[in-house]
Amino acid sequence: MTIRKFQTKANFLIKRFFNTSKMANSKFEYVREFENEDKIMPNCWVVVRIDGKGFHKFSKLHNFDKPNDVRALELMNYAAIDVMNEFRDIVISFGQSDEYSFVFHKGALLYNRRHSKILTYVNSLFSSSYVFNWSQFFPSEKLQYPPSFDARIILYPSDENLKDYLSWRQADVHINNLYNTTFWNLILKGGLTNNEAEKRLSGTLSSDKNEILFSEFGINYNNESPMFRKGTILLRKKVKNPNNNGRYNCVIYPFFEDLIQNKFWKTHTEIFDYKSAVPTYDPTEKLPDIVEQQLRELDRKSQKT
Numbered sequence: 001m002t003i004r005k006f007q008t009k010a011n012f013l014i015k016r017f018f019n020t021s022k023m024a025n026s027k028f029e030y031v032r033e034f035e036n037e038d039k040i041m042p043n044c045w046v047v048v049r050i051d052g053k054g055f056h057k058f059s060k061l062h063n064f065d066k067p068n069d070v071r072a073l074e075l076m077n078y079a080a081i082d083v084m085n086e087f088r089d090i091v092i093s094f095g096q097s098d099e100y101s102f103v104f105h106k107g108a109l110l111y112n113r114r115h116s117k118i119l120t121y122v123n124s125l126f127s128s129s130y131v132f133n134w135s136q137f138f139p140s141e142k143l144q145y146p147p148s149f150d151a152r153i154i155l156y157p158s159d160e161n162l163k164d165y166l167s168w169r170q171a172d173v174h175i176n177n178l179y180n181t182t183f184w185n186l187i188l189k190g191g192l193t194n195n196e197a198e199k200r201l202s203g204t205l206s207s208d209k210n211e212i213l214f215s216e217f218g219i220n221y222n223n224e225s226p227m228f229r230k231g232t233i234l235l236r237k238k239v240k241n242p243n244n245n246g247r248y249n250c251v252i253y254p255f256f257e258d259l260i261q262n263k264f265w266k267t268h269t270e271i272f273d274y275k276s277a278v279p280t281y282d283p284t285e286k287l288p289d290i291v292e293q294q295l296r297e298l299d300r301k302s303q304k305t
């Protein structure tokens with residue numbers, strides 16, 4: 001066969017192959033029509049809330065401290081920071097117990113606002129970060145099985161709705177934590193059984209629980225750790241980096257403030273003002289470990305480049 005004839009034959013075969021696969025492709029392509037268009041309504045706040053599956057059992061098996069385990073809460077915060085570093089449209093997050101809420105600004109356009117993409121990316125990154133960083137927070141506790149989290153998206157059309165949503169979650173922390181703190185003190189220090197403690201607390205008001213804590217265990221509930229009482233609020237702030245000639249760096253900063261009060265929203269105006277620059281924050285307290293860790297990580301990265 002001459003070279004010319006060989007080329008013609010080869011071209012013919014290549015064309016036939018591509019035409020056949022093109023035909024096959026167009027024959028099957030209609031199945032794409034079965035995929036749902038799942039775009040989230042525009043101009044609404046997008047809240048992704050994740051919640052640990054069966055954490056009652058998980059916390060028992062991994063010997064979480066009662067009623068609050070600092071390691072477990074800090075691991076949740078750490079995983080949430082990973083999520084916020086990946087998804088820049090998240091303007092505020094709120095965590096307590098085995099749950100975290102991530103708020104995407106109502107103007108966010110990521111993934112064309114596709115519901116399933118946003119939900120699944122957030123949930124899978126949170127879950128994998130939780131497992132990836134487990135041993136850093138629980139060095140002496142082997143992970144016994146892979147934990148999982150459910151996730152949902154809730155849309156809020158007004159700023160007021162969003163504030164009420166977060167206030168609802170924070171009020172939940174207060175109710176649960178006051179109950180759990182009293183319950184576990186009655187058992188661990190008061191010597192009651194679970195049933196006896198439950199009976200003792202049945203029908204009690206907040207003031208009754210405060211009184212039990214104070215008169216029987218010498219505990220002033222207001223002096224309990226703010227992270228336990230208020231949950232963790234994560235915001236983007238610029239803080240002075242002591243290792244970087246005092247230059248300011250952007251970090252995700254944990255706050256344990258009362259967001260039910262209007263003062264919170266007046267202080268952190270960047271939550272609503274999406275396009276504003278990340279505000280500087282000069283804390284009066286020592287930088288939290290989780291912030292120092294982020295600064296060290298930034299220093300390490302900038303030394304590499």
Ligand SMILES: Nc1nc2c(ncn2[C@@H]2O[C@H](COP(=O)(O)OP(=O)(O)O)[C@@H](O)[C@H]2O)c(=O)[nH]1
Pocket residue numbers: 051052053054055056057059064065066067068069070072073097098
């Ligand atoms: N001991 C302890 N348990 C915790 C802590 N955080 C979460 N939990 C457990 O996780 C549960 C979370 O509540 P929920 O989501 O309603 O229960 P789930 O369906 O079992 O995940 C709580 O009821 C506790 O049993 C903690 O810091 N310490």
Ligand SMILES: [Mg+2]
Pocket residue numbers: 051052053054055056098
């Ligand atoms: Mg749960």
